[in-house]
Amino acid sequence: MIREEEPQELHPMDWWLRSERLPHIWCAGCGIGPTLYAWTRALDRVGIDKKKVVYVSGIGCCGRGSGYLDVDGFHTTHGRAIPFAVGIKLVKPELCVSVISGDGDLFSIGGNHFIHAARRNVDLLVICTNNFIYGMTGGQLAATTPQRDYSTTTPYGNTEPAFNTPYLADASGAVYVARWTSIHVRLLERSIAEALGMKGFRYIEVLSPCPVNYGRRNRLREVDDIAKWFWEFSVVKHEADTKEVQIERGKPLILGNFVKKEKKLSCYEELKELEERVRAAAEAKK
Numbered sequence: 117m118i119r120e121e122e123p124q125e126l127h128p129m130d131w132w133l134r135s136e137r138l139p140h141i142w143c144a145g146c147g148i149g150p151t152l153y154a155w156t157r158a159l160d161r162v163g164i165d166k167k168k169v170v171y172v173s174g175i176g177c178c179g180r181g182s183g184y185l186d187v188d189g190f191h192t193t194h195g196r197a198i199p200f201a202v203g204i205k206l207v208k209p210e211l212c213v214s215v216i217s218g219d220g221d222l223f224s225i226g227g228n229h230f231i232h233a234a235r236r237n238v239d240l241l242v243i244c245t246n247n248f249i250y251g252m253t254g255g256q257l258a259a260t261t262p263q264r265d266y267s268t269t270t271p272y273g274n275t276e277p278a279f280n281t282p283y284l285a286d287a288s289g290a291v292y293v294a295r296w297t298s299i300h301v302r303l304l305e306r307s308i309a310e311a312l313g314m315k316g317f318r319y320i321e322v323l324s325p326c327p328v329n330y331g332r333r334n335r336l337r338e339v340d341d342i343a344k345w346f347w348e349f350s351v352v353k354h355e356a357d358t359k360e361v362q363i364e365r366g367k368p369l370i371l372g373n374f375v376k377k378e379k380k381l382s383c384y385e386e387l388k389e390l391e392e393r394v395r396a397a398a399e400a401k402k
């Protein structure tokens with residue numbers, strides 16, 4: 117217990133935290149906390165006004181993050197973080213909106229929203245903590261579980277191929293695509309800062325340990341086993357062809373900033389331009 121006369125040391129992230137909500141729910145070794153740490157450091161780095169920052173999440177362990185950070189946060193329904201964020205951008209385009217959610221949320225139940233927001237180039241930063249599993253509900257198979265890995269719903273091994281999410285984002289039209297892990301905190305921070313400085317649909321996949329519900333069933337039982345796997349198998353390859361970055365156990369994990377491109381306006385800006393053209397044509401006819 118801290119006596120009153122003792123100076124109280126603040127957590128380095130205190131400015132961004134709703135400390136009264138702590139302790140958080142995350143297990144030891146979980147990668148969600150370090151990912152959020154990198155995000156807040158990136159926000160500091162680019163110097164965004166905190167009042168303009170919006171954090172939207174879906175449901176799941178990762179989804180809980182929006183309640184712990186001291187920004188306008190929305191803990192939405194499972195799989196619907198992106199449409200919620202699109203709504204915010206439509207009404208208040210000046211806001212800096214990040215969707216930070218789980219792999220199940222963004223690519224299983226929410227996969228359709230992801231591809232269409234990317235196709236429309238909606239001005240959002242989407243960060244996925246990919247722990248290869250439905251963490252919160254006990255470790256069921258996700259669309260991102262590597263083939264042959266184990267989950268509660270595939271006790272004899274997964275027969276389905278997993279999504280290569282950077283390739284999916286790239287093919288759907290994202291202007292920025294990167295992959296890091298939650299142990300590469302500084303590189304992740306730089307990548308997030310780069311993405312925050314851009315406009316359009318930007319996507320960063322963060323490979324994130326879930327020792328409890330993924331590691332335990334996949335011969336990565338100790339709290340730091342997944343972090344060691346990430347450390348030993350990571351190969352940084354900027355501008356890698358996203359087709360070539362599929363995750364397979366026993367093979368290199370390709371990380372890096374893969375795609376960065378200037379792009380046309382978002383579909384909503386196009387719509388505004390169209391509206392102006394139609395109005396001008398109508399005026400000219402009068």
Ligand SMILES: Cc1ncc(C[n+]2csc(CCOP(=O)(O)OP(=O)(O)O)c2C)c(N)n1
Pocket residue numbers: 175176177178179194217218219220221222245247249250251252253258
């Ligand atoms: C409509 C709906 N379907 C299913 C659920 C149950 N559910 C809660 S979280 C979750 C999966 C979470 O997995 P992920 O998005 O990867 O997040 P993680 O917990 O791994 O961070 C599911 C299926 C729900 N809450 N709502």
Ligand code: SF4
Pocket residue numbers: 141142143144145146147148177178247251252325326327328329330
């Ligand atoms: S169950 Fe997995 S994803 Fe959820 S908090 Fe624990 S380690 Fe993190």
Ligand SMILES: [Mg+2]
Pocket residue numbers: 176218219220245246247248249250251258
């Ligand atoms: Mg998950």
